[in-house]
Amino acid sequence: MSLLSVIGPVMVGPSSSHTAGAARLGWLARQCWGDAPEEVHLFLRGSFAATYWGHGTDRALAAGLLGFRPDDPRIPEALEEARSRGLRLHFHAEDVDGAHPNSVRFCFARPGREMEVVGASVGGGAVRIEAIDGFRLNLSGELASLVTFHRDQPGVVAAVAGQLARLGVNIAAMSLHRGGRGEGAAMVIELDEPIDGPIVESLAGAHPALERIFLIPAAGGDLP
């Protein structure tokens, strides 16, 4: 808890969890997908499904998918904006046992590629991505974060961390998630310093067990 979290965030209303958090989730999901999405099915859960209309949750999610931030004044018109940019959105409700009460599952699709991202709005505008392509993980997006998908093998963590060390990039936090020993695994590394695309590409070759690696830029704070 800091002064800036008490007085803030600057956001489009009316609700930090149902509007600002939803915009942030859409934005993070778009970062996971990697570029401008063309078609997304959104499955709203819990109170997102129950009260989405009154809180503009649908518009906020659309805004985030368009790359708008939670304080972007274009959020109220995001559904129209999505249509005019050719982004096809389909909203559904789904009932999932044990799902976070304010959560959503995004299914991105375009010919030859699909991706599923599940995220929850956890209060005060803060969010977390809970799963990507069925992989359970925990990504808040507060700091710039590297996400890897790899086989669970010795040395993957050291290879990626070693490269970051050589680049002088400090790791703020990291977490590992795996299906089982030797099976598919994911790693989330939160970074103190932003890194660029070429560095991410160079990291992809750090270990043969790495299947995919991508960067989620920091949410962007008020401090330069």
Next chain:
Amino acid sequence: MRSFAGMISRASGGLSLDEALLRWEEEKEGTDARRLREAMGTRLDAMERSIVEAEEYRRSGRFVGHDGILLGRYVSQSRSLSGPFPLRACQIALAVATYNAAMGRIVAAPTAGSCGILPGLLFAYREIFGAERDQLLGALIVSGGVGEVIARRATLAGAEGGCQAECGAAGAMGAGALVFLRGGTAEAVAHGAALLLKSVLGLICDPVAGLVEVPCIKRNGLISGLAVAAADMALAGIRSVIPPDEVVDAMAAVGRALPEAFRETARGGLAATPTGRSLRKTLAEEAPDLEED
């Protein structure tokens, strides 16, 4: 800051309270105090912009229209019981809270549901009494310090502590800010905040149809007036018999004891009245259907 007691002792060394709060955060979080002040300045500017936009665009919510405009018209007829300062603060608070409901851009202070109170108090103060930006910024930082004590000892979320934790906390933060603007001591700031909190202890969060409109918007207006009175009482030397930190602890305990129906679930209080339920139904009928899978 973890306690009002800590806040008072930090400000006792000749340091102004706003500077003491910034330095505390610098020590604890490593955030440069000067940059933090600048970032808070950006928040202050965003708050001012939310007032300008709210009063210019005059968008209305689904259930609540233009109460700020009604109040302004009434004030201009010179028949009001309250003085110009609390009324102008109330008018701004109503306008900004309505703007929030209408998907306008605001500063959550501390939450979106209570976003009208601080802009109302700070900028009405500037209009009526005159204040430099630096003074308002100092007051905003002090209000943040009060909010931080409440966040650390209790909560700022209606879903956890009811409306006492949202509009109540904003009112306490605003009362502290006003005491500071008037040159009150850190002790008076803490007591102004405590006096406000004591008068809203147990205030439930019962949003009709789950929207941030009824009763949220009018509570923003009314609690602004209450904050002015609490600040005046503290400046007059009135002290809370229960120490401010104990008041916040009591607020936390009351919040925990509140039944879930009164913690933002829209199942109790005004939301459960016949009219509240009927408004919920109207809204549900308006909503486009989601596809069930």
